[in-house]
Amino acid sequence: MLRSLRIFPATKCQLTRCCSGFVSRMRYLNRLKEDDAACAAALQDGLIFLFHRLSPLLQRTNRGTLRAAAVPSSDVHLILQRLNSDASLLKESVLIGCSEQNQAQFCLDVGELNQAAVEEEFGGTFIDLRKAFLILAGAEVPLVAKGQALLRWHQTSRFCSATGELTHRNQAGSQRVCNSIIYYPKMSPVVIVLVSDGRRCLLGRQSSFPRGMYSALAGFCDMGETLEETLCREVAEEVGLEVQSFSYSSSQHWPFPHSSFMLGCHASVRPTHTQLSVDHSELEDARWFSLEEITAALHVKIPPRRGDPPFFWLPPKHAIANRLITEWMERQQLGNGEGTS
Numbered sequence: 033m034l035r036s037l038r039i040f041p042a043t044k045c046q047l048t049r050c051c052s053g054f055v056s057r058m059r060y061l062n063r064l065k066e067d068d069a070a071c072a073a074a075l076q077d078g079l080i081f082l083f084h085r086l087s088p089l090l091q092r093t094n095r096g097t098l099r100a101a102a103v104p105s106s107d108v109h110l111i112l113q114r115l116n117s118d119a120s121l122l123k124e125s126v127l128i129g130c131s132e133q134n135q136a137q138f139c140l141d142v143g144e145l146n147q148a149a150v151e152e153e154f155g156g157t158f159i160d161l162r163k164a165f166l167i168l169a170g171a172e173v174p175l176v177a178k179g180q181a182l183l184r185w186h187q188t189s190r191f192c193s194a195t196g197e198l199t200h201r202n203q204a205g206s207q208r209v210c211n212s213i214i215y216y217p218k219m220s221p222v223v224i225v226l227v228s229d230g231r232r233c234l235l236g237r238q239s240s241f242p243r244g245m246y247s248a249l250a251g252f253c254d255m256g257e258t259l260e261e262t263l264c265r266e267v268a269e270e271v272g273l274e275v276q277s278f279s280y281s282s283s284q285h286w287p288f289p290h291s292s293f294m295l296g297c298h299a300s301v302r303p304t305h306t307q308l309s310v311d312h313s314e315l316e317d318a319r320w321f322s323l324e325e326i327t328a329a330l331h332v333k334i335p336p337r338r339g340d341p342p343f344f345w346l347p348p349k350h351a352i353a354n355r356l357i358t359e360w361m362e363r364q365q366l367g368n369g370e371g372t373s
């Protein structure tokens with residue numbers, strides 16, 4: 033069996049950090065993680081993405097679209113006071129990034145407050161993240177994903193699994209400590225792979241997906257597995273195919289189900305061995321799709337509205353599955369569908 037790994041040329045925005053501020057921003061963020069006083073000071077001038085029981089606050093823009101609300105910390109402080117909240121709530125904010133203007137970005141879960149009252153004060157709505165992911169676009173999507181993942185981790189890591197005692201977080205929220213034991217946020221590695229036979233690509237759907245949505249195949253890495261072992265095993269398990277070659281594309285953090293590190297790949301199977309044997313305990317359906325079908329689906333507006341005729345649609349633009357499918361389509365259009373595509 034041939035199993036080769038090729039690295040795709042990185043896109044400009046991924047690796048060419050030509051703006052000189054990048055290094056200073058990264059060093060600033062690192063300092064905020066290590067220095068509680070500096071982080072507390074940054075919080076006073078920071079921007080906060082609000083959540084209520086892990087659902088992000090979305091506000092309507094002037095153009096009628098929805099976007100995740102990044103609220104100045106001083107405004108959050110005033111509104112929390114108006115809602116009679118304990119001032120210590122603001123300190124529970126977790127550091128998630130730094131804007132190009134060097135303004136620290138945080139997330140905060142106000143789940144202990146009345147949801148309707150907070151929504152009214154901030155002029156927005158808390159929306160379940162899975163639904164929000166189908167609506168949101170733009171640079172703040174990864175921040176919202178990271179914020180929810182970190183908030184979830186803090187909410188489920190309050191006790192030390194060795195001693196049973198309470199753990200304590202640093203101001204940035206990048207770690208929790210019990211005596212000498214330090215806990216860091218955890219992610220599960222997942223391989224996501226777009227399989228092609230050179231002419232068509234393979235998509236599947238789980239019964240839990242929204243109606244009509246198909247995506248690339250994905251699976252969690254087992255302990256001790258390499259990326260390539262997981263990829264070949266998952267394709268064999270889920271659709272009964274043997275991968276001939278594959279190439280790495282790119283990666284993404286994904287907050288579901290509990291924070292996954294998605295490693296995106298393309299894989300090819302022999303055009304003579306494309307008969308699917310779908311494991312229906314894992315996938316409701318899996319099918320080969322032509323270039324024409326994929327091109328049309330990439331232009332469908334999502335999520336479909338109630339009453340729309342049944343059609344298949346693809347994950348949103350910011351999902352790595354969409355990136356893999358778009359890459360495949362572009363290479364097919366260039367007539368370069370052979371090899372690892």
Ligand SMILES: NC(=O)C1=CN([C@@H]2O[C@H](COP(=O)(O)OP(=O)(O)OC[C@H]3O[C@@H](n4cnc5c(N)ncnc54)[C@H](OP(=O)(O)O)[C@@H]3O)[C@@H](O)[C@H]2O)C=CC1
Nearest residue numbers: 220222247250251252286288289292294347351352353354
């Ligand atoms: N960003 C994107 O574009 C996409 C992201 N994804 C993500 O990839 C993830 C993995 O894909 P999926 O097909 O579900 O994975 P798998 O094919 O590995 O199947 C999921 C099952 O694996 C078991 N499992 C093993 N390790 C873990 C772990 N660390 N965490 C949770 N379950 C585990 C569970 O089984 P049991 O409960 O029986 O133990 C679970 O139900 C999905 O959760 C989804 O969020 C998927 C498609 C697109």
Ligand SMILES: [Mg+2]
Nearest residue numbers: 249250251314
């Ligand atoms: Mg799977």
